[in-house]
Amino acid sequence: xxxxxxxxxxxxxxxxxxxxxxxxxxxxxxxxxxxxxxxxxxxxxxxxxxxxxxxxxxxxxxxxxxxxxxxxxxxxxxxxxxxxxxxxxxxxxxxxxxxxxxxxxxxxxxxxxxxxxxxxxxxxxxxxxxxxxxxxxxxxxxxxxxxxxxxxxxxxxxx
Numbered sequence: 001x002x003x004x005x006x007x008x009x010x011x012x013x014x015x016x017x018x019x020x021x022x023x024x025x026x027x028x029x030x031x032x033x034x035x036x037x038x039x040x041x042x043x044x045x046x047x048x049x050x051x052x053x054x055x056x057x058x059x060x061x062x063x064x065x066x067x068x069x070x071x072x073x074x075x076x077x078x079x080x081x082x083x084x085x086x087x088x089x090x091x092x093x094x095x096x097x098x099x100x101x102x103x104x105x106x107x108x109x110x111x112x113x114x115x116x117x118x119x120x121x122x123x124x125x126x127x128x129x130x131x132x133x134x135x136x137x138x139x140x141x142x143x144x145x146x147x148x149x150x151x152x153x154x155x156x157x158x159x
Contacts, residue, residue: 065124
């Protein structure tokens with residue numbers, strides 16, 4: 001591709017009021033420019049919310065060893081992680097030593113509600129399972145294996 005210089009045609013001029021219709025707002029940060037910038041900021045804010053992964057949120061686990069948890073799933077880098085946010089037993093909510101610990105990590109979205117190549121920790125045994133998840137509406141099927149031992153649970157969405 002060849003580049004060549006082009007001379008400006010001196011007979012072409014813009015009206016005195018400026019190209020956008022009013023000289024005071026053209027590229028000077030006036031009301032028109034502020035409205036455009038505000039609209040752009042709002043659009044990007046809503047776009048970020050629309051890009052949230054469908055599995056993000058809080059999930060209630062099934063009872064294991066007499067207790068269950070609310071797990072908050074959110075992004076951790078390009079993958080998803082779940083942290084124990086609340087714990088419950090037969091008497092109600094209690095302060096477990098596991099609060100704040102990761103229960104799920106390294107989950108990779110695979111499309112169609114599937115998540116793979118993650119890890120799930122089982123607090124009652126202390127074992128970490130190679131895991132996958134399958135999302136269907138407000139139900140999340142979590143399964144994993146350690147060697148020949150495999151386990152699964154069905155979690156329900158809290159919010």
